[in-house]
Amino acid sequence: MSHDEDRETVRRVLAGDDDAFGRIVARWQGPLVSLAYRFTRDSGRAEDLAQDAFLRAYRTLGSWREDAAFSTWLFALALNLYRSELRRIPPRTVSIEDVGELRDGGAAAAAVDQSDRDRAVRAAVQVLPAKYREAMIVFYFHRSDVAVTARTLGIPEGTVKARLHRGRELLRRKLTR
Amino acid sequence: MRDEEIDRVLGGEPDLRPSPGFEAAVMEAVHREATALPPIPFPWKRACPALAAAALVLVGSPILLVHSGAAAPLRFDALLPAAESLGAPWLALAAAATLGSLLLSRRFAAERY
Numbered sequence: 001m002s003h004d005e006d007r008e009t010v011r012r013v014l015a016g017d018d019d020a021f022g023r024i025v026a027r028w029q030g031p032l033v034s035l036a037y038r039f040t041r042d043s044g045r046a047e048d049l050a051q052d053a054f055l056r057a058y059r060t061l062g063s064w065r066e067d068a069a070f071s072t073w074l075f076a077l078a079l080n081l082y083r084s085e086l087r088r089i090p091p092r093t094v095s096i097e098d099v100g101e102l103r104d105g106g107a108a109a110a111a112v113d114q115s116d117r118d119r120a121v122r123a124a125v126q127v128l129p130a131k132y133r134e135a136m137i138v139f140y141f142h143r144s145d146v147a148v149t150a151r152t153l154g155i156p157e158g159t160v161k162a163r164l165h166r167g168r169e170l171l172r173r174k175l176t177r
Numbered sequence: 178m179r180d181e182e183i184d185r186v187l188g189g190e191p192d193l194r195p196s197p198g199f200e201a202a203v204m205e206a207v208h209r210e211a212t213a214l215p216p217i218p219f220p221w222k223r224a225c226p227a228l229a230a231a232a233l234v235l236v237g238s239p240i241l242l243v244h245s246g247a248a249a250p251l252r253f254d255a256l257l258p259a260a261e262s263l264g265a266p267w268l269a270l271a272a273a274a275t276l277g278s279l280l281l282s283r284r285f286a287a288e289r290y
Binding site: 022029037043050054055058117148 | 178180182183184186187188190192193194195196199200202203204206207208210211285
């Protein structure tokens, strides 16, 4: 869906055509659920959060300024909601001791299956401090695009880079402890 | 662990597909929202006269009392010890805390809705 199509759909919804909102849901359900899943690691909760984000988008559709991309507005709105909901009810996280298998070097680490290792890296991201966790999740969700990450988070690109750098550093430290 | 390894693991994560009924569930919620009655607004028109009358009484009564001679003119230096004995600083602190929590809760509610 192009920027023009987004604008047209939003105008139709604002004019009272609620069914047109279905096009927005169809287009963005995958990304919004995926983003929520990266924060929660729980598919049921991810869908609940994404549904809440769509409802909030529906209620506040009039506040989208058409000069910005609809996706930027939608992701920023969803992220705000995910952030406040996860603060209210934090997701279940795996303790870093359980991630300890990941240690670099040594016979034990070599024996760890690759998928377990990947899971452990993702679990370690969950226990990072919020601002680094957010930056890393949103950055990789947006296919490593710093500019889009900065717009979604509402912070300068330099801050995103600094948080990514620090986030990776913390992650490495956690995984090699 | 190197940056390339972190990039590979986190960047290569596949997207999660929503369950088949997700879109329908969202649209059902949207339709429910669209047909729901709007929240009842605070009745300012009815409340305004009452609020104005209350303000008038609050401001007018001491003035009337002073002018009628029923009370001595207000002297703040005399009021201060009395206010302290009644625990006025604590009352003011409690009022400020109440106001603060009210404003915070309104802000959180606005954020959520």
